[in-house]
Amino acid sequence: MRRLLPALLLFIVIGCRGGDSAPQRRTLIDSRDTYDPRTLDPALATDVPSGRAVAYVFDGLTRFTPDARLEPALAERWDVSPDGKVYTFHLRRGVRFHDGTPFVARHVVSSFHRVLDPTTKSTGPWVLYPIDGAREFADRRDRSIRGIVAPDDSTVRITLSQPLSIFLKLLAMPVASIVPDSVGPDFREHPVGTGPWKFVEWRHDDYLLFAKNPDYFDGAPRTDSLRARIIREPSTAVAEFEVGNVDLLYVPEAETRRWEQTDERNATLAAAPALRLWYIGINTTRGPLRDVRVRQAINHAIDVDIILDRLIGGRGRRAAGVIPPVLDGADTTRTPYAHDIGRAKQLLTQAGFPNGIDIELWHSDNESFSRVAQSIQSYLAEADIRAKLVQREAAAMRAAARNGETDMVLKDWYADYPDAENFLYPLLHTTNRGLGGNVSFYSNQEFDRLVDQSRIELDSARRVELYRRADSIAFADAPMAFLFFYNELYAVQPWVRGFQVPVIFNGQRWVEAELR
């Protein structure tokens, strides 16, 4: 059934063109959300649609720009103690919540307490665990978090239990947004923040509507309102874009080439490297996969370039390590594993498997992943690695991988914050085996030591060097098949000005964008 889609969409492409004239509306319409956000309460936001909406309505102490730089938000500036443990934030004055209440330091303290309070049932409290006393408070051992105080209305002092180089980036995550004092039970449906957009309406599975906050401290958005439509089916989003009903479209992978090559279309294409890695987690504790040579053989067997070109529309860059090239710490000179069947067989023989091995490759029922898994299976077969495909629905696959029940699992990783640490630590550090995201169950003392050191290293040049060395160790150990870093591709209507492709999911807040 789904195979008919490409043919059908070709008709759409040939049959019509993007809406040429600017619409009369004063509402920006986004079409990126594919499912209903979980909540608009920052404490509970773990999914991408929620994270985007939270970024419209709320501010944190810091924030990301579309190109993933960190900049001050509610904190105007900050000082860090020489030992890297004490952060003193000087807050912006004169900021008000959408309900008119002035924002003061007390709100930072109460917001962070709220996230860590077990009754809030927040799903992302780990973001604030680095604060001294945070875990004790979350476990109900302390009645407040000793590491956060507000000496006056415009100062917040946060003490960490140990230095953490990425702390300021953690504070730009949705969970760390600042909320007002009185948060009613309906807050998740009617959020009130300080952000550029005021919440207006949420029609579940249909759209979210926001109105501009004319008093936004950084200058009001340039359009009156913002509508985030929720469109599940990519072909439907394409149709909506074609008729000019939406201003922004996430171009489906299968259509990349068509959009890139059809120049009669008026839409502007905007691409950016995403902080997203496609990889195969190779469980380093199972059977023949314990041998590094077998894992390297797997890397040599797969022709990633062909997969990228034929199945992903060329939207990506081969990975030689886990750090995306746009982040500090990536070694762009490192050569990826070459596609070399002879070498793969040789490595297998050296490892004691001259007749090859039999393993399982798990993947989700997502269309792109299924296609990539099938092609990987045939590449592996050429090197006598007989992979049985196990297709499960995403939740089941995730559970199995985290429980260590998968030999190999094809998946992707989308960064929470733009830092190499967000790849090295969750995906490969011993602490995070299983639940934390390390589905390779990789454990290497030297790697761990370098990553641990990078997390407390305050000098950025030295930190970058640590990242690079850790990444290089992981690359050689091959606890995963390194596939590629994904590129996002958007189509923007010709009448939209000032849109920048966000590298990180919550980096685009539509403040600068306008309709002309």
Added chain:
Amino acid sequence: MIAFVLRRLLLAIPTLFGVLVVVFLLLYIAPGDPVMEMVGERADAETIARLRAELRLDDPVPLQFAHYAGGVLTGDLGTSYITGRPITRDILERFPKTLQLATAAMLLAASLGITIGVLSARRPGSAFDRLAMGGAYLGISFPVYWVGLILILVFAVTLRWLPPSGFGRVEYLVLPALALGTRSIAFLARMTRSAMLEVLGSDFIRTARAKGLRERVVLGRHALRNALIPIITVLGLDFGNYLTGSILTETIFSWPGIGRYVVNAIARRDLPAIQGSVLFLSVVFVLVNLATDLLYAKADPRVRYD
């Protein structure tokens, strides 16, 4: 009649209880963990343990079931693990939209399907009949997914007569209702035609014609009325299906109905949402079946329920 309705409603209770048990157990043995879906890609063991405790997921299964069933008896379907919203509110918000879509599709199906069927039966083998039955054949065979996309392509993108997707005024309803109803239109047309042909061969039709009744009266009042039973069966079954499973149509047309809600809930392992909506939809199905049975009696006075 009233006794019949009451009896049927009472009989529905064990059915629904069975549904409740089966759904609960199925979800319990299905792979995937709701808490893992709640915490997202990056989780820590403490948070997971804390959430499991808060949600009472570590209780023994019979206790969990008793807890849940107790809530259901008092009309409380619980709150969603993922969104924290009451399930009842979620369902009441979405079901009317599905009802609207299903009703529109059924109205289309009933009016178009029956008309085409009757007209075909009037002159079997005529050009109209062959065309209509050929079309019906295609209509039954086309997957709803494909029909939906074609409709969007033709009427929304190329002709720009109607919006491609979304929920709103009546123009938003046309395409999804057509996509959803296509199969029913086609099926009803064939069903009506064959039922009519059978009736048209009966003696009483010859008598009616011999009396000199006009053909329209013969077809409409005498023949169709007697052909209604199978038609009602199809209408009832399809309506039940549309109310409970118009998932593809709702997905393609971004229709915020209950079908998408259930699919989302399943993907996120939102147990209370899945259980609540399956139970609710079972009630709907039982009621639609009951209504269908009552319509039989209305259509054919020989059918009696007492």
